[in-house]
Amino acid sequence: MPFPSIQLSALISIMVGGAIFLFMLYFALVSRQEEEPIATRRALTLAFWLPIPYFAAGLIDFEYQPVVCFALLSVTVLIPVFLLLPIGNTFKQENDTPKKRIDERDIMFSRNLLEAGSERFSEYYKQHPEQRDLDDQFRSQPGLLQKGAVFYDPVTSAAADASFKTVAAFHKMLDDEMLPEPPQPVDPTNMTHFIKKWLKRLGAVSVGVTELRDYHLYSTIGRGERYGEPIELNHKYAIALTVEMDKYLLDRAPKGPTVMESAQQYLNSGTMAVQLAEFIRQLGYSTRAHIDASYRVICPLVARDAGLGEIGRMGLLMTPELGPRVRLAVVTTDLLLVVDNRKQDHTMIDFCIQCKKCADVCPSNAIPFENQVEIDGALRWQIDSEACFTLWCKIGTDCARCMSACPYSHPNNILHNMVRFGVKQSGLLRKLALKLDDFFYGHKPAPLELPDWMKDVTDI
Numbered sequence: 050m051p052f053p054s055i056q057l058s059a060l061i062s063i064m065v066g067g068a069i070f071l072f073m074l075y076f077a078l079v080s081r082q083e084e085e086p087i088a089t090r091r092a093l094t095l096a097f098w099l100p101i102p103y104f105a106a107g108l109i110d111f112e113y114q115p116v117v118c119f120a121l122l123s124v125t126v127l128i129p130v131f132l133l134l135p136i137g138n139t140f141k142q143e144n145d146t147p148k149k150r151i152d153e154r155d156i157m158f159s160r161n162l163l164e165a166g167s168e169r170f171s172e173y174y175k176q177h178p179e180q181r182d183l184d185d186q187f188r189s190q191p192g193l194l195q196k197g198a199v200f201y202d203p204v205t206s207a208a209a210d211a212s213f214k215t216v217a218a219f220h221k222m223l224d225d226e227m228l229p230e231p232p233q234p235v236d237p238t239n240m241t242h243f244i245k246k247w248l249k250r251l252g253a254v255s256v257g258v259t260e261l262r263d264y265h266l267y268s269t270i271g272r273g274e275r276y277g278e279p280i281e282l283n284h285k286y287a288i289a290l291t292v293e294m295d296k297y298l299l300d301r302a303p304k305g306p307t308v309m310e311s312a313q314q315y316l317n318s319g320t321m322a323v324q325l326a327e328f329i330r331q332l333g334y335s336t337r338a339h340i341d342a343s344y345r346v347i348c349p350l351v352a353r354d355a356g357l358g359e360i361g362r363m364g365l366l367m368t369p370e371l372g373p374r375v376r377l378a379v380v381t382t383d384l385l386l387v388v389d390n391r392k393q394d395h396t397m398i399d400f401c402i403q404c405k406k407c408a409d410v411c412p413s414n415a416i417p418f419e420n421q422v423e424i425d426g427a428l429r430w431q432i433d434s435e436a437c438f439t440l441w442c443k444i445g446t447d448c449a450r451c452m453s454a455c456p457y458s459h460p461n462n463i464l465h466n467m468v469r470f471g472v473k474q475s476g477l478l479r480k481l482a483l484k485l486d487d488f489f490y491g492h493k494p495a496p497l498e499l500p501d502w503m504k505d506v507t508d509i
Contacts, residue, residue, distance in 0.1 A: 058118035059107040065125060066103025070096050079464050080489070084300060084497055088489040137476015140399040145360070147264040148426030151347065153271030153280075157438045158342070160184050162272060169276060183435040190442035194308065198445025204506045205305030206445065212312035213341070216319045220273070220343045223323070225330070232333030237385040244288065244325065244386075251321050253290040254370060257355025257389045261287045261381055265346045265354070272342055280345050284335060284381035286388070288325065289352035291368055291375040292318045294452070296460055299374060300497045302449040303412065311447050314376035315341040322378035329384050336382035348377040356389040362401040362408065363416050363451045364432040369394065369469065372457025396473050400457075401430075404483055407451035410493050413440035416451060454494055456486040 073096035080088035106118045153159055154173065160180065163170040165188075174181045191197035194206040245256040261284050270278045298310040319340035326338040339346050349366040353359060361367035368375055408416040415437035421428040441447050452458055459465040468485075471478040 056115055056118075058115045058122070061122060062103045062107035062118040065122060066100035066107065069103065070100045073099060076464060079462065083460060084297070085490060087491055087494075091489055132478045132481065133471060133474050134477075135475060137479070138396065138399075140395055140402070140476075142359075142393055142395050142398045143428050145393075145427050145429065147350070147424075150264060150266055150268035151425070152269045153267040153344070154269055154277070156271060157187075157434045159271035161187065161438070186435065187439040187442040190439060191445060192442045193447065194445055195442075199443060200304050201445040202305045205309050205503070209305075209308045209312040212309075212316040216312075216316050216341045219319055219323045219338075219340060222327070223338055223340070223343055226335060228330060228335065229333050235332065235385060237387050240384065241387040248290050248321055248325065251324070252292060252317060253321060254293050254375060255291045255357050255368060257289050257352065257357045258386050259287050259289070259351060259355040259391070260388055261285060261346075261351075262354065265351050267345060267347065270345070282337070282345050282381060284337070284383055286382055286384065286386045287346065287351045287355065288380045288382070288386070289348065289355040289357055290318060290321060290378055290380075291352065291357055291366070291371075292321070292378075293371055294374045294376060296374060296453075296458060297500075299449050299453045299458070300494075301499060302453040302496055303444055303446050304496060304499060305446060306499065306503065307449040307453075308446040311376070311449065318376045318378035322380050325380050326382070329380070329382050332384065334382055334384040336380060336384065339379040339381065344379075346379050346381065348379050351379045352377050354391050356391045359394050359397045360429060361397065361455075361457075362405070362430045363411075363455070364430060365452070367397055367401070367455075367457055369397070369473075370461045372455045372459075373452045374455075374458040394473070396476075396479065397457075399476065400472060400479050400483075403479060404456065406454050406456065406483075406486075406492065410450045410454040411437075412448065412450060413437050415440070450496075453496075456482065456490075 073092050077089050077092035077096060080092055102121060106114065106121050111117075155177070160173070161184075163173055163184075174184075191201070194210055195201060241258060248256045261282070265287065266282055267280050270276055270280060292314050294310050294314050298306040301307060319338070322338035322340050326336045329336040337345065339348065349360055349364075352366050358366045358368040361373065363373060365373040366375065366377060367373055402420060405418055408414075408418045413433070413436040415433040417430055417432070421430055424431055437448070457469075459468075468482055472482050
């Protein structure tokens with residue numbers, strides 16, 4: 050008996066079903082590699098269920114088979130086309146430029162360094178008595194990387210502290226202004242291209258250049274020997290760079306691996322910044338690297354204006370490639386460079402307004418659920434830094450639950466970049482993407498266990 054001929058519509062239906070099966074199977078394999086067990090199981094389940102209507106329409110001979118196949122295929126094409134239409138893109142970010150500079154002495158990391166009984170301690174709380182009770186709460190805890198903290202581990206804490214202390218070793222180089230004479234003449238376009246390519250070869254994810262603006266600068270030094278000195282930095286340009294924080298380690302948040310990775314990437318970004326500053330200095334131009342614990346600039350603002358991302362709900366720079374899963378460093382200089390024109394990504398802020406996933410997972414409730422408020426003349430989200438840092442001091446790590454849970458933090462690969470593309474195009478797809486992220490990864494994804502290579506050490 051001859052095999053019955055399959056109509057074209059039925060054949061296409063079978064092929065589309067096969068394509069859906071293969072795509073969901075690919076999704077499951079990628080999810081398994083990313084250590085996402087829920088996504089893996091659900092993608093595998095859908096790999097077998099979603100193609101059924103297509104295979105049934107193509108393989109079962111019935112009276113209206115061509116009509117059903119055509120309708121099914123039409124819906125399959127029209128739904129993604131409709132979702133990618135620029136619908137729901139009316140949101141525009143209002144003013145996000147601060148009107149005044151921030152005193153570095155007021156930030157949490159500077160206040161943490163104040164020693165009880167010291168002149169600095171007494172003077173600061175004399176001027177800011179409202180901060181004393183709040184700050185005593187984090188001082189009452191064991192402290193970051195300290196014994197007695199919930200997630201303290203001698204190995205992971207030592208590894209993180211080794212990175213932080215290596216960064217600190219660079220501090221004495223930052224204000225060196227011994228310049229050769231005369232400065233080397235450079236072509237701004239070629240030099241900018243060289244710097245960007247070089248930094249990316251060194252490991253930077255993204256690099257941008259902006260004019261240095263007044264609101265980029267702290268007003269007063271808040272750490273180190275020059276505490277209390279006003280900041281005067283007359284450089285014309287600022288180069289911002291980002292480095293990736295490994296999601297493999299961040300997915301263990303808030304346990305020890307997260308602070309290890311955080312410290313390591315402060316070191317990596319700082320190494321590149323110091324190296325770049327020394328290069329510029331050798332050419333005869335004034336420069337300074339701004340690295341962990343020795344900043345004169347507010348790095349997220351510089352990076353944003355250099356076109357590297359937007360500042361999201363959790364108060365961190367959100368990059369298009371990796372979301373908040375980056376560390377930053379900045380180099381300011383008089384070397385002539387070509388500036389990158391910032392193009393505001395309103396879709397990213399709109400996504401943050403709708404998402405709130407970081408606020409939901411924050412153990413300290415430090416991230417607001419409300420919309421942006423005006424602070425120093427700019428609309429932004431106000432983070433409860435005291436609650437956040439007190440938690441750090443209690444658990445002994447820098448937490449990173451918000452970073453790990455952020456939908457933008459998924460790895461920079463084909464699968465997730467397809468979603469990023471759609472999110473940027475359509476407000477409808479932004480809403481759908483949030484639902485799908487919860488479905489595949491969970492609204493409050495649980496931290497992963499320590500990897501075996503860490504357990505073998507820390508269980509001793």
